[in-house]
Amino acid sequence: MMSVLVTALLTCYAAGVVLPACLPRRPKLQNFVAHGLSAGAGLAGIVLGIVGLLAPAPLILSLPSTLPLLTFAVRLDPLASFFVLTISLAGLSASIYALGYVTEFYGRASIAVLGALFNGFLLSMTLVVIADNGFFFLIVWELMSLLSYFLVVTEHEKADVRYAGLFYLIMTHVGTAFIILAFFIFFQAGGSFSFETFRHPAQPLPDGMRTLVFLMALIGFGTKAGIVPLHVWLPYAHPAAPSHISALMSGVMIKTAIYALIRVYFDFLGGQFPWWWGFVVLVIGAVSALLGVMYALMEHDLKSLLAFHSVENIGIILLGIGVGMIFQTFGLKELAALGLLAGLYHTINHAMFKALLFLGAGSLLYATHTRNMEEYGGLLRRMPWTGVFFLIGAVSISALPPTNGFVSEWLVFQSLFLSFQLPTVFLKLMLPIAAAMLALTSVLALACFAKAFGMSFLALPRSAHARHAEEVPVPMRVGMALLAVVCVVLGIAPMVVVPLLDRVAAPFTEVSIEGKVLALDGWALAPGNVEFSSLSTPVLALLLVVLSMLGLGLVVAFGGLVKKRYYKTWGCGINLTPRMEYTATGFVQPIKRVFSTIYQPTLKLETEFLEESRYFAKRRRFEFHIEPIFQKYLYDPVVAFFTTMADRLRVVQAGSLHLYLTYIFVTLIVLLLLAV
Amino acid sequence: MLQAILLVVAQTIVLLAVSPFIVGLIRKVKARLQVRRGASVFQPYADLAKLFRKQPVVSTTTSWIFTATPYILFASTLAAGLLVPVFVSRTPLNFAGNIIALVYLLALGTFFLMLAGLDAGSAFGGMGSSREAIVASLTEPAMILSIFAIALTAGSTNLSTIVHKTALLEGIVTDPSPHLMALAALFIVAIAETGRVPVDNPATHLELTMIHEAMILEYSGRYLALVEWAAGLKLVVFLTLIANVFAPWGIATSVEPTALIVGLATYLLKVSGLAVLIGVLESMFAKLRLFRVTDLLGVAFILALLGLVFFYVLRG
Numbered sequence: 001m002m003s004v005l006v007t008a009l010l011t012c013y014a015a016g017v018v019l020p021a022c023l024p025r026r027p028k029l030q031n032f033v034a035h036g037l038s039a040g041a042g043l044a045g046i047v048l049g050i051v052g053l054l055a056p057a058p059l060i061l062s063l064p065s066t067l068p069l070l071t072f073a074v075r076l077d078p079l080a081s082f083f084v085l086t087i088s089l090a091g092l093s094a095s096i097y098a099l100g101y102v103t104e105f106y107g108r109a110s111i112a113v114l115g116a117l118f119n120g121f122l123l124s125m126t127l128v129v130i131a132d133n134g135f136f137f138l139i140v141w142e143l144m145s146l147l148s149y150f151l152v153v154t155e156h157e158k159a160d161v162r163y164a165g166l167f168y169l170i171m172t173h174v175g176t177a178f179i180i181l182a183f184f185i186f187f188q189a190g191g192s193f194s195f196e197t198f199r200h201p202a203q204p205l206p207d208g209m210r211t212l213v214f215l216m217a218l219i220g221f222g223t224k225a226g227i228v229p230l231h232v233w234l235p236y237a238h239p240a241a242p243s244h245i246s247a248l249m250s251g252v253m254i255k256t257a258i259y260a261l262i263r264v265y266f267d268f269l270g271g272q273f274p275w276w277w278g279f280v281v282l283v284i285g286a287v288s289a290l291l292g293v294m295y296a297l298m299e300h301d302l303k304s305l306l307a308f309h310s311v312e313n314i315g316i317i318l319l320g321i322g323v324g325m326i327f328q329t330f331g332l333k334e335l336a337a338l339g340l341l342a343g344l345y346h347t348i349n350h351a352m353f354k355a356l357l358f359l360g361a362g363s364l365l366y367a368t369h370t371r372n373m374e375e376y377g378g379l380l381r382r383m384p385w386t387g388v389f390f391l392i393g394a395v396s397i398s399a400l401p402p403t404n405g406f407v408s409e410w411l412v413f414q415s416l417f418l419s420f421q422l423p424t425v426f427l428k429l430m431l432p433i434a435a436a437m438l439a440l441t442s443v444l445a446l447a448c449f450a451k452a453f454g455m456s457f458l459a460l461p462r463s464a465h466a467r468h469a470e471e472v473p474v475p476m477r478v479g480m481a482l483l484a485v486v487c488v489v490l491g492i493a494p495m496v497v498v499p500l501l502d503r504v505a506a507p508f509t510e511v512s513i514e515g516k517v518l519a520l521d522g523w524a525l526a527p528g529n530v531e532f533s534s535l536s537t538p539v540l541a542l543l544l545v546v547l548s549m550l551g552l553g554l555v556v557a558f559g560g561l562v563k564k565r566y567y568k569t570w571g572c573g574i575n576l577t578p579r580m581e582y583t584a585t586g587f588v589q590p591i592k593r594v595f596s597t598i599y600q601p602t603l604k605l606e607t608e609f610l611e612e613s614r615y616f617a618k619r620r621r622f623e624f625h626i627e628p629i630f631q632k633y634l635y636d637p638v639v640a641f642f643t644t645m646a647d648r649l650r651v652v653q654a655g656s657l658h659l660y661l662t663y664i665f666v667t668l669i670v671l672l673l674l675a676v
Numbered sequence: 677m678l679q680a681i682l683l684v685v686a687q688t689i690v691l692l693a694v695s696p697f698i699v700g701l702i703r704k705v706k707a708r709l710q711v712r713r714g715a716s717v718f719q720p721y722a723d724l725a726k727l728f729r730k731q732p733v734v735s736t737t738t739s740w741i742f743t744a745t746p747y748i749l750f751a752s753t754l755a756a757g758l759l760v761p762v763f764v765s766r767t768p769l770n771f772a773g774n775i776i777a778l779v780y781l782l783a784l785g786t787f788f789l790m791l792a793g794l795d796a797g798s799a800f801g802g803m804g805s806s807r808e809a810i811v812a813s814l815t816e817p818a819m820i821l822s823i824f825a826i827a828l829t830a831g832s833t834n835l836s837t838i839v840h841k842t843a844l845l846e847g848i849v850t851d852p853s854p855h856l857m858a859l860a861a862l863f864i865v866a867i868a869e870t871g872r873v874p875v876d877n878p879a880t881h882l883e884l885t886m887i888h889e890a891m892i893l894e895y896s897g898r899y900l901a902l903v904e905w906a907a908g909l910k911l912v913v914f915l916t917l918i919a920n921v922f923a924p925w926g927i928a929t930s931v932e933p934t935a936l937i938v939g940l941a942t943y944l945l946k947v948s949g950l951a952v953l954i955g956v957l958e959s960m961f962a963k964l965r966l967f968r969v970t971d972l973l974g975v976a977f978i979l980a981l982l983g984l985v986f987f988y989v990l991r992g
Contacts, residue, residue: 100852143922238812320744380739387739400784401777413776413820415866420828425988431985432824440813444785454794460737524771533833539772540755540781547751550688555898562898564743569735569796569894578739582794582802590810594970 002059002076005048007624009088009126012041016119020112034115035095039120042092045126051086052076053500070139071195072397075132078504079267080387083129085349090355091122093260094222094244097359097479100472101244104366109154114242117488121147121248128256134183134193143254145224146598148253152237161240167504167611168237171230179260180197182216185209186268192302196267203250210269217264218284225257228288228320229630231311232497235295238310239371243362244479246303250310251355255347258317266340266508270654271328285322285432289315294598297448297591298626300373300584302361305452306354308549311440313350317343317411319438324360326427328509334516335418338527339510341501342411342519347403348497353396360390363472363480364456368465373584375463376456382469387457389480394449396487399442402537402544403593404490407525408536409442414527447591462578464516492538495522527652570667585624592626600627679931682853684758687767691757691916694944695908696720698915698951705955720908724901725764732897737797746895746902749785753906756781757913761839761920764928765941770836774860775823778835778917779816780886782869782910786812793891800883801953804890807884807966811875811887814973815868825858828987835921843924853990857983864976867913868969871907873958875969878907884965912947915954918976921947 016037052059058077066070076084098118102111124144131137149172183193188612189205190197205213209581217229226234239251265273292311299305324339363386364379365371380387396403416438421430432560461467471477495518502514519526524536571577592599604623610616652663679933700717705965707714719894756778761767773781786808793805823833831840868875871888880886881893890905926942964972 148779378739395787398787399780400787401780407779417824417827417833428988430986432821435824436817436821439816443783443813443816446783447813448807450787450790450809458739458741458795459749461796482906503725520771530771531834531837533774534771535774535777536772540777543755543758543772544751547754548747551747551750555728557904558725561732564730565733566736567733569737569798571798576728576797580799581797582799582806587802587806590806590966591813593776594810594968
């Protein structure tokens with residue numbers, strides 16, 4: 001059963017890569033075939049993921065290769081199945097969405113190439129999470145990075161897209177270098193690239209090497225995940241790609257790094273680590289979450305804003321995993337499982353609502369041809385469906401009850417609260433502070449999405465683009481609707497999700513906490529016990545509906561049925577125009593001012609006065625920037641160092657053939673001397 | 677089951693009935709301190725009744741968000757109120773959510789109110805939403821930390837459990853300092869969250885100062901009635917929280933009729949007492965500049981953190 005599904009999945013994606021190119025050059029047909037096949041693969045992947053999560057034993061498939069050390073081995077344990085499920089859910093929605101969205105690119109880009117890259121990208125991501133051989137993993141990991149690079153530069157005629165692509169390419173390869181080093185340490189100890197020998201090497205890794213693996217993996221995978229300070233590429237690259245690709249990159253590609261981190265720390269290293277590892281992950285998580293949302297607030301490009309929110313949510317996921325690691329060190333297995341479970345829950349939640357929001361942003365781009373939030377406005381009236389789906393995504397990412405984002409953040413809060421069971425006072429004090437940072441993060445996210453939704457969908461249209469926007473075609477709406485439904489289900493049915501996630505976490509913490517987390521026949525979540533804390537999102541959802549009805553009932557009871565009167569908004573005596581509305585920049589101004597230590601804003605106001613009087617301004621110019629601290633103090637020096645080095649080295653590259661022949665000769669002599 | 681439903685209904689009625697009274701009481705206290713006679717404490721009931729009957733005017737600029745928000749706000753605030761023990765220490769809906777759920781339910785209302793503020797397209801609404809965003813973000817960390825300090829001393833994050841245990845004097849820490857720190861922090865948070873002086877002034881309609889009033893400026897008629905009622909409810913929820921978590925005296929720990937009556941009477945006394953205190957404080961202080969609010973909420977954060985440190989230090 002499972003192997004059939006794996007074959008179906010891989011065949012569909014592979015066909016999706018090959019077939020569009022073989023078809024006649026008819027964009028419509030190519031679009032339909034490519035995205036139809038990826039949707040089919042997505043369906044197979046969803047079933048496979050669920051079956052894999054429920055299967056009693058992992059599925060192992062293996063194909064030998066002619067290269068030494070490389071086998072095309074595939075292993076579907078609960079962890080891999082969970083990620084296959086996540087990737088496939090997002091992949092299916094993005095495929096359906098692409099059927100409509102890609103029409104934008106007819107005549108501008110080759111649909112065959114775009115469709116093939118899309119399928120290849122999904123295929124490589126799926127292979128990354130099911131690979132069972134280090135060599136194979138590195139190949140598909142590299143493939144994933146390259147394919148996503150090509151997708152990022154789809155609109156390569158624009159200079160900023162090329163810059164974003166280059167930035168991404170460099171960063172991801174720096175990350176891959178660290179991953180290769182980490183894997184070589186495993187290889188040295190076990191003599192094979194098989195993940196099984198990574199898990200149980202011939203001689204155990206010494207402590208120093210384990211620490212090295214920890215750091216290498218954190219930097220390597222952290223670059224892909226977008227942890228602070230390695231996040232800088234993310235807000236460039238993710239928005240530059242076509243929107244359905246952005247949805248996959250932000251929703252699921254960065255999650256493959258989370259997968260790999262769990263795989264390395266909990267699986268390969270056996271969940272044995274000193275407490276400071278978990279603490280480092282926790283600190284990185286808290287800092288990424290807070291800085292991610294803070295920079296998101298200052299963004300007025302909707303897609304960049306969403307990209308920064310990915311940094312934030314990766315931070316929240318790492319908070320859960322970090323807490324799990326700390327508890328694991330101290331032998332508090334059940335709490336470790338809880339932290340891990342919270343992190344995993346947030347992983348699938350973020351994949352769903354972030355993909356949804358990116359698809360929503362894509363719809364706005366499709367309808368208005370701009371990403372600048374200041375040019376939207378009033379779109380809820382013109383695009384009611386997109387608006388509702390975007391609102392569901394916004395409420396979920398702001399972690400408001402009873403949505404899925406709230407459930408997972410609540411679980412992270414609970415695992416942070418249970419820190420009083422730890423033996424050291426330092427950690428007991430640090431974890432609550434992390435909780436406070438998470439609280440600040442989530443309320444800033446709320447503010448950010450009030451801004452994003454409010455500026456885009458409410459009030460008057462702020463530009464001609466927004467005034468003439470029209471609702472997007474049906475396939476795009478279906479793609480978003482699917483994700484919106486999944487978001488709602490993940491929120492109000494944790495009793496279905498938690499047992500599945502428990503199966504993922506249980507092998508690593510050697511304890512099943514399903515019975516401990518679910519209380520009252522699954523109607524409530526109660527980590528610890530019902531007396532300590534409990535949450536029932538289905539009941540809260542029901543309560544909200546009933547109480548809204550009560551509100552409606554009270555209105556009718558006290559006031560009867562009255563017809564509303566419609567009238568224009570009071571504009572202080574003149575007619576309201578969009579220029580009188582609050583702007584996104586204005587909206588976040590107080591936040592910018594309060595947190596000016598972090599933003600380091602620079603304001604420039606130049607006023608040109610009339611010659612006759614200094615009381616009348618002729619022209620005003622206003623500029624505002626926030627300091628990109630990491631780029632300025634971390635990346636620019638590194639880049640400057642390499643450019644200077646390259647300049648210095650240029651002397652040896654004079655371009656003269658004679659000189660190069662001399663080099664070869666000298667090298668030969670030196671080598672011969674060494675050989676003797 | 678029937679008993680549980682009856683208790684939930686009773687709690688809903690009490691919360692709905694008490695909140696206009698508390699608003700009226702604060703206004704009365706302020707009036708008396710300004711040597712005015714002031715309106716009757718029951719004036720807010722008359723205001724609500726009047727607003728419900730008036731024809732609402734809705735801006736042509738708005739979307740369905742604007743008309744849906746009052747209902748969402750009302751429902752979420754009331755739902756938060758149902759998680760707090762009011763006159764019985766064991767609320768039937770205890771299992772539905774702990775204190776974090778309460779905080780986030782209130783945030784749900786704030787989120788939609790912020791959207792509604794932006795919806796009419798007037799600059800006042802946007803200004804209110806923007807200010808609400810910064811005040812909310814500064815209160816939240818202090819709130820979570822003070823909750824943590826309370827949860828530690830009581831060994832639970834479920835409000836019912838905290839109140840019930842405290843009422844029965846179970847698991848009380850002998851040294852009360854962490855509790856007192858958390859109380860002070862939570863009181864500041866409550867003032868900021870419910871938009872009272874010195875953070876916001878519910879009696880002003882001056883664009884330089886208003887926060888909450890700016891967001892709801894475009895509302896009228898029945899919608900305004902619901903929003904006002906919800907604002908009163910939010911105030912009562914916070915006062916109930918403070919009264920019952922820190923002083924659960926007299927609260928009914930069983931469902932016997934006498935205990936219930938005593939519980940209800942003491943509850944009214946406690947909440948009225950806190951309302952008088954707020955009235956007095958509002959008369960003593962001037963509203964802070966928006967960017968001075970940071971300092972006040974910073975104090976709340978530090979207090980909550982100190983409560984936590986004290987707890988661990990005192991416990992060794």
